């Protein structure tokens with residue numbers, strides 16, 4: 001797989017294909033540099049060349065020619081939260097489109113909270129639904145999603161065949177991944193989220209923003225999360241970020257054949 005790494009709002013810090021590979025062109029949006037690096041390690045493989053620093057104008061530097069049969073992936077550090085993720089992803093998609101090199105698929109990737117016992121720490125979750133969990137209104141009768149107010153949408157559904165293929169290749173569990181603007185910190189909120197979304201396996205903070213940007217460009221989205229902590233009472237010291245990042249690396253090492261066999265018109 002050929003990889004480019006983008007920093008912040010579209011600065012390129014990694015490798016560039018010398019020729020356009022025939023597979024899908026994929027934008028992978030992470031929140032923070034540690035996630036970007038974990039994804040890049042998986043995509044490069046264990047002996048891959050680490051991403052280099054950006055030059056002054058942020059142009060790509062060829063480091064690895066990749067395989068002509070491999071898909072091309074670019075990895076973006078889009079920031080934490082749905083708004084930052086949407087803005088940075090939309091900008092990267094628009095720039096690529098304007099340059100005549102549009103993407104075929106957008107992936108939201110990183111660590112996340114897992115709902116116990118279904119998504120234990122260190123496990124992987126691939127979203128079969130990317131759902132905004134706190135986009136709506138509190139009412140005396142409980143939470144009302146924006147769709148209940150007559151606006152917008154709260155869920156994006158990734159291509160089912162691609163979800164199934166990624167789950168099979170990586171061992172990830174497929175289920176709803178919630179996007180929240182506030183990390184859940186109590187057992188009560190965890191239970192309330194699970195009651196509203198019985199299919200939820202994980203929560204994170206960017207997926208819905210990435211998915212909205214992808215939808216605005218008519219592109220499919222995937223979300224892959226490695227579980228660093230249980231969703232529930234806040235215990236930041238217990239987060240197993242290293243284990244989750246390692247799981248993320250392993251999963252992205254298995255992405256290329258999944259993408260190569262993906263029929264974009266499914």
Ligand SMILES: O=C(O)c1cccc(C(=O)CC[C@H]2O[C@@H](n3cnc4c(=O)[nH]cnc43)[C@H](O)[C@@H]2O)c1
Nearest residue numbers: 031032034080111112113183184203204205206241
């Ligand atoms: O401190 C570090 O070394 C470090 C390395 C990688 C990532 C982080 C983050 O704090 C990333 C924040 C990111 O993580 C997602 N996340 C993780 N657990 C949860 C959760 O329980 N609920 C919601 N989001 C979670 C989230 O997508 C944030 O963007 C630190």
